[in-house]
Amino acid sequence: MNLNDLLGFKPADFRNRDVSVEEMLSWFDACDAAWVHSGDSRDPHAELTSGKCSNGFFDCLRVLKYVKLSEILANQLARKIRSTIGDQNVDWVIASPMAGITFGHDVARALGAQVFMFTEKHPDDKDAMLWNRLAIPEGASVLQIEELTTTAKTLNAVQAAVNAGNPNPVNWLPFIGILVHRPPQLPVDHYGDRKVITLIETEVWAVDPDKCQLCASGSVRYKPKTHWKQLTGKA
Numbered sequence: 001m002n003l004n005d006l007l008g009f010k011p012a013d014f015r016n017r018d019v020s021v022e023e024m025l026s027w028f029d030a031c032d033a034a035w036v037h038s039g040d041s042r043d044p045h046a047e048l049t050s051g052k053c054s055n056g057f058f059d060c061l062r063v064l065k066y067v068k069l070s071e072i073l074a075n076q077l078a079r080k081i082r083s084t085i086g087d088q089n090v091d092w093v094i095a096s097p098m099a100g101i102t103f104g105h106d107v108a109r110a111l112g113a114q115v116f117m118f119t120e121k122h123p124d125d126k127d128a129m130l131w132n133r134l135a136i137p138e139g140a141s142v143l144q145i146e147e148l149t150t151t152a153k154t155l156n157a158v159q160a161a162v163n164a165g166n167p168n169p170v171n172w173l174p175f176i177g178i179l180v181h182r183p184p185q186l187p188v189d190h191y192g193d194r195k196v197i198t199l200i201e202t203e204v205w206a207v208d209p210d211k212c213q214l215c216a217s218g219s220v221r222y223k224p225k226t227h228w229k230q231l232t233g234k235a
């Protein structure tokens with residue numbers, strides 16, 4: 001499976017079947033969007049932007065920038081959400097910026113939601129979000145969608161911003177739909193009172209170099225964004 005194969009996909013061919021996790025990961029691999037350490041300490045590991053070491057790296061945008069792949073994956077997530085929540089109404093879908101925006105819109109369409117909108121990054125506080133353009137009417141059901149979740153930080157910032165900025169109380173559905181869920185330790189089934197519904201789930205840790213098992217055993221660190229070939233061993 002290479003990128004040309006993926007770009008030849010027809011979304012209609014995937015509409016009525018579940019794609020396996022292995023198959024989806026092969027798409028991420030073909031897009032250089034995912035890498036997880038082999039477990040062999042002779043293989044290199046990742047140096048994150050934060051300076052921490054990690055055994056995995058995901059960049060969903062490298063997949064989701066392809067319109068058809070975003071549509072197919074959004075439809076897959078919508079199928080999984082429907083199999084959990086049944087036919088209950090999803091009136092609004094809300095996502096976080098930036099990579100989650102187009103994906104959230106695709107999920108909203110696949111679920112038949114009336115409205116899609118996203119929170120905005122707070123200009124003065126990197127940990128906070130803003131919700132001030134639209135008003136969710138009272139009683140409308142709201143589902144949050146994320147393309148990548150590592151910790152509850154972004155999830156909670158989105159919910160807090162909407163709760164604070166909306167003129168009415170917000171009726172959150174007790175679920176969160178996530179394309180790639182990679183917490184530092186599994187299992188994580190819920191964030192607060194919202195149940196996780198995810199397509200791809202894997203444990204990815206990140207630690208300071210002085211606490212890193214791989215550094216200690218001689219594994220070399222590479223920055224994924226600039227040293228992808230060295231990190232993944234791809235020719």
Ligand SMILES: [Zn+2]
Pocket residue numbers: 045053054209212213214215216221
């Ligand atoms: Zn390390």
